[in-house]
Structures are given as C-alpha cells and as structure tokens.
Amino acid sequence: MRLDAGRTHVAIPGPSVVPDRVLAAMHRAMPDIYGGELVGIHESVFARLPAIARTAGRPFVAIANGHGGWEMALTNTLSRGDKVLVLESGQFATLWGEAARFDGIEVEFLPARSERYAVDPESVEAHLRADDTRSIRAVLMAHVDTATSVRNDVAAIRAVLNRCDHPALLMVDCIASLGCDRYEMDTWGVDVTIAASQKGLMVPPGLAFVWAGDRAWSAHQQADLRTAYWDWTARASDGPMYLAYNGTPPVSHLFGLDEALTMIDDEGLEHVWARHAALADAVRVAVDAWSAPDGLELNIIDPSARSNAVTTIRSGSIDVERLRSTCATAAGLTLGVGLGPLAGSGFRFGHMGHVNAPMIMGMIGTTEAALHALGAPLGGSGAAAAAASLGRSMSV
Numbered sequence: 001m002r003l004d005a006g007r008t009h010v011a012i013p014g015p016s017v018v019p020d021r022v023l024a025a026m027h028r029a030m031p032d033i034y035g036g037e038l039v040g041i042h043e044s045v046f047a048r049l050p051a052i053a054r055t056a057g058r059p060f061v062a063i064a065n066g067h068g069g070w071e072m073a074l075t076n077t078l079s080r081g082d083k084v085l086v087l088e089s090g091q092f093a094t095l096w097g098e099a100a101r102f103d104g105i106e107v108e109f110l111p112a113r114s115e116r117y118a119v120d121p122e123s124v125e126a127h128l129r130a131d132d133t134r135s136i137r138a139v140l141m142a143h144v145d146t147a148t149s150v151r152n153d154v155a156a157i158r159a160v161l162n163r164c165d166h167p168a169l170l171m172v173d174c175i176a177s178l179g180c181d182r183y184e185m186d187t188w189g190v191d192v193t194i195a196a197s198q199k200g201l202m203v204p205p206g207l208a209f210v211w212a213g214d215r216a217w218s219a220h221q222q223a224d225l226r227t228a229y230w231d232w233t234a235r236a237s238d239g240p241m242y243l244a245y246n247g248t249p250p251v252s253h254l255f256g257l258d259e260a261l262t263m264i265d266d267e268g269l270e271h272v273w274a275r276h277a278a279l280a281d282a283v284r285v286a287v288d289a290w291s292a293p294d295g296l297e298l299n300i301i302d303p304s305a306r307s308n309a310v311t312t313i314r315s316g317s318i319d320v321e322r323l324r325s326t327c328a329t330a331a332g333l334t335l336g337v338g339l340g341p342l343a344g345s346g347f348r349f350g351h352m353g354h355v356n357a358p359m360i361m362g363m364i365g366t367t368e369a370a371l372h373a374l375g376a377p378l379g380g381s382g383a384a385a386a387a388a389s390l391g392r393s394m395s396v
C-alpha cells in the first residue's frame with residue numbers, strides 16, 4: 001500500500017534540499033540593481049565566498065550550472081592547443097575533459113583503477129615525470145566524484161606536482177564536495193576551484209562559483225580561449241556591481257545565497273564538515289549492515305576515500321529500479337540513480353547540505369522497509385546500525 005502522503009524527501013545528490021530559510025529569503029520582489037540593498041548583499045556574498053573554499057583567491061559568480069563553472073575555469077586560464085591531464089575517477093572529471101576537448105584543448109585522460117578507486121597519486125607521478133617537455137598546462141580532477149562517491153586526495157596530487165617540479169595548474173571540481181567534505185584550497189595548493197549552488201551550498205541550481213589563486217590569475221593574462229561573457233578581467237573590473245555578473249545579477253539567487261552563507265557561518269564550517277562526516281558514517285554503517293552475498297555493498301572500497309556528501313551503493317542481485325520505484329511511490333523517498341558503470345546496477349544516497357539525523361534515519365529506515373518489501377537479501381538491520389552510529393555522534 002502507499003504510505004507516501006506527507007512530506008516527501010528527494011535524497012538525490014543534487015539538487016539538494018533547499019532550507020525553508022533560503023526559500024523564504026528568495027521569495028521577494030525584484031529590487032533595484034543599480035543601488036540600494038542589493039549592493040550590500042552582493043558585497044557581503046563576495047566577501048564571504050573565499051572562506052567557504054578556504055582561500056585568499058578571487059571568487060567569481062556566474063549565472064550557470066557546474067558545467068558553466070568548468071567552462072569559466074578553462075577559458076580563463078588556457079589557450080587553444082594547450083594540453084591538460086584529466087585524472088578520471090568516475091564520471092565528472094571525464095565530462096570536464098570532454099568539454100575541454102570541445103573548446104580546443106588537447107586532453108589526456110588518466111583513468112583510475114576502476115570505478116571503485118580514487119585517483120592513484122603514483123600513476124599521476126609517473127605520468128608527470130614522463131612529460132619532460134612540460135607540455136601539460138593543467139591537471140583537472142574532481143575532489144568528490146558524484147557518480148562513484150569517491151573522494152580524491154587533492155593535497156597528495158599537489159605533492160606530486162611539487163615533487164616533479166611540474167608547473168601545471170591544479171584545477172579542482174568541488175561541485176559535490178564544497179560545504180560537505182573538508183576542502184582547503186590554499187593549504188592544499190589548488191590554483192582553481194569550481195563549485196555550484198545546488199549541492200552543499202543549499203541554493204537552487206543556477207549559480208556557478210570559481211575561485212582563482214595567484215598562479216591562475218597570472219595564467220589568465222596569456223589565455224587565448226577567453227570569451228567576453230566568461231572573462232575574469234571584465235568581471236573583476238571596477239564599476240557598478242552588475243559587471244561582476246556581466247549583466248543583470250541573479251538577484252533571487254543572491255538573496256538565497258546570502259541566507260545560506262549565514263546558515264553556514266552560524267553553524268561554523270568546521271562543524272558543517274563534522275556533521276556531514278557523522279551523518280555519512282551512519283549511512284555507511286547502515287549499508288555495511290545490510291551487506292549480504294548478492295546483496296548491497298558500498299561502491300568505494302577504501303574507507304578513507306569515501307565522500308561525506310554522497311554514497312554510491314552497488315545493488316548486487318537486487319532490482320535497483322524496483323527498489324527506487326518502491327521507495328518513491330510507496331513511501332515518498334526519491335533515491336539517486338546509478339550513473340556510468342553503475343547505471344542499472346547501483347543507486348546513490350545524497351546527504352549533502354541541509355541534512356540532519358532524522359532525515360538520515362528516514363532515508364535509511366525507508367530504504368530498509370523497501371528492501372523488506374522486495375524480499376531482498378539482507379545481512380542485518382541498517383537502521384539499527386545507523387541509530388547506534390548517530391547515538392555515538394550525539395553523545396560527544
């Protein structure tokens with residue numbers, strides 16, 4: 001029978017749940033864009049963005065999705081025919097590399113061992129050492145890949161670049177991880193960071209964020225892929241506030257982002273990361289408890305390479321489309337589809353941004369109920385394991 005009347009939960013890894021406070025902040029009449037309150041909101045947002053990426057670099061905000069952020073990063077730093085090295089670890093770095101190729105960049109792909117592993121720093125090192133002419137201009141990677149739920153070790157890749165004394169820029173896609181998994185742009189030596197509004201930042205889709213460090217800003221001076229709309233120089237020029245957006249500002253999104261940044265500041269970024277870790281731990285112990293031969297299993301093998309924003313589960317013999325549709329129609333819970341190599345053989349829990357213990361328990365408990373409804377092989381109760389894990393977190 002259907003038990004879905006009531007508040008439903010879309011637990012996909014982006015767009016994530018938008019807090020009522022953010023929705024309410026966006027529900028406003030259009031303001032004057034040439035003066036007044038919006039100017040202060042714009043300034044306050046730009047002043048707070050560097051801290052979210054832990055950088056002293058310049059933030060840029062575009063009316064775009066994450067793909068637009070990729071394009072802004074590439075076109076502002078590179079020239080036609082430049083070579084980049086893409087560190088594949090699932091789906092998203094690969095798509096970014098394909099966009100780079102379309103834009104006229106020469107692209108080398110370095111695959112991970114499989115969709116169950118993080119980028120291997122040793123193979124990156126071997127690849128960079130072989131580049132004796134230093135023709136690779138940038139290394140592109142995803143911090144967290146949202147298809148596999150792997151979290152890559154960004155600092156380890158910077159260490160490899162340093163050991164090889166290689167001048168390539170390090171560009172990191174943090175679209176899934178920003179505001180969820182610890183990310184330290186400057187300490188880790190990242191030159192360009194990319195994010196989007198609709199995941200850990202808790203705002204509807206529509207804003208892309210790019211942070212540029214000093215080395216990226218220098219590369220920008222020579223880049224010949226620059227285009228009028230994305231251009232950092234135009235967006236950084238002195239003058240009225242709308243120049244930063246190359247046109248009309250995304251006013252409703254700015255109202256929402258201002259509120260979301262206030263929520264993050266009030267909680268404290270360190271605590272935001274710790275909350276995501278505690279909630280993700282509960283999800284992971286639940287999946288481990290469910291695990292059974294031919295049943296469910298965490299996709300990422302190395303526990304230290306699992307993201308706190310999203311968890312990808314391999315579904316074994318379980319009919320994943322029936323599991324997802326049972327959750328959705330019978331219970332009002334929407335789970336993320338498997339992507340890439342896990343299309344049809346896996347699913348994903350999003351736990352990014354505006355999530356708390358009851359949302360996690362609801363998601364895990366409801367999934368467990370659907371697994372019972374399907375007669376799926378179950379090693380034990382994931383809900384009990386998740387509750388025990390959350391209890392440990394709540395007691396400290």
Ligand SMILES: *Cc1c(COP(=O)(O)O)cnc(C)c1O
Binds near residue numbers: 067146205
């Ligand atoms: C969601 C996501 C993207 C794509 O973002 P869009 O806003 O859909 O363009 C890219 N990379 C990662 C890691 C993501 O999670």
